[in-house]
Amino acid sequence: MGAVFPGGASVTRLSVYPGVCAADGLAGGTPHLHLASTEAYVVIGGSGELHTLNAAGHRRTPLSAGSVLWFTPGVIHRAVNHGDLQIVVVMANAGLPEAGDAVMTFPPEVVADADRYRASVALPVDERRDLAVRGFLRLAADPAALEEFYDLAVALVRPRAGGWREIWASTVEAQTRRTGAVIDALARGDGRHLRESELVTAPQSETERLGMCGRLRTYDVRNGVTLDPDGLSRP
Incomplete structure (x- = not known):
């Protein structure tokens, strides 16, 4: 078993949806925020925009090939596709987004009701996006509505926080502690960890899945494969 990706992060290849939203005529993904994780975009092709609200x-x-930007928890974001927008997404806290560290900008009566929220998340991609865009436009027009949305989002995810701590402890915290131990060892003149170094690769998923912003190809960075000198994976 190889080392996990640096910093306990995850990496995903994102092809932003080209479909046009009925609410405002723009192509792209579903606006949402993360409550505990910072997300980074490295644009590798095409063009578009990142619409944000905080x-x-x-x-x-504007987004174009070579753009690099990131946003911290609480920034509502929406990727808008002007033409074949392709992004490598680096997400802090690998595992947390998959465990629910994202809330879509559905109207407040939906976000306030956990059952209605789950039902809305399960809608077909286009319907889910259109519902969230309508909520996003309302938030952008009313600062007081944004404050209410933040409170509703926190209440929605609060029951999951205990499980998130376990995920964080096994990824980010574990790597931080390991780095601390290495620094302590170096201060003692101990470099044994250098003799245990590895070259690790993570396979890309064979199939795409539908995400909030587009079609995703994920990398299993929490279960990297160690490569031998000849480039073959170690059994």
Whole structure:
């Protein structure tokens, strides 16, 4: 078993949806926020925009090949596709987004009701996006509505927080502790960890899955495969 990806992060190849939203005529994904994780975009092809909303206001940031940006928990974000927008997404806290560290911007009466929220998440991709975009446009027009949405989002995910701590402890915290131990060893003149170094690769998923912002190809970075000098994976 190889080492996990640096920093306990995850890596995903994202092809942003080209379909147009009925609510405002823009192509792209479903607006949402993360409550505990920072997300980074490395744009590798195409063009588009990142629409964001937080306490500082509503912003549109152009995206093109070579763009690198990231946003912290609480930034509502929506990838808008102007033409074949391709992104490598680096997400902090591998495992947390998959465990529910994301809330879509559905109208408040949906976010306030856990059963209605789950039912809305299960809608077909286009219907789910259109519902969330309608909520996003309302939030962008009303700062008071954004405050309410933040409170509703926290209440929605609160029951999961205990499980999230376990995921975080096994990834980010574990790597931080390992780095601390290495620094302590180096301070003693101990470099034994250098003799245990590895070259690790993570296979890309063979099939795409539908995500919030587009079609995803994930990498199993929590179960990397160690490579031998000849480039073959170690049994």
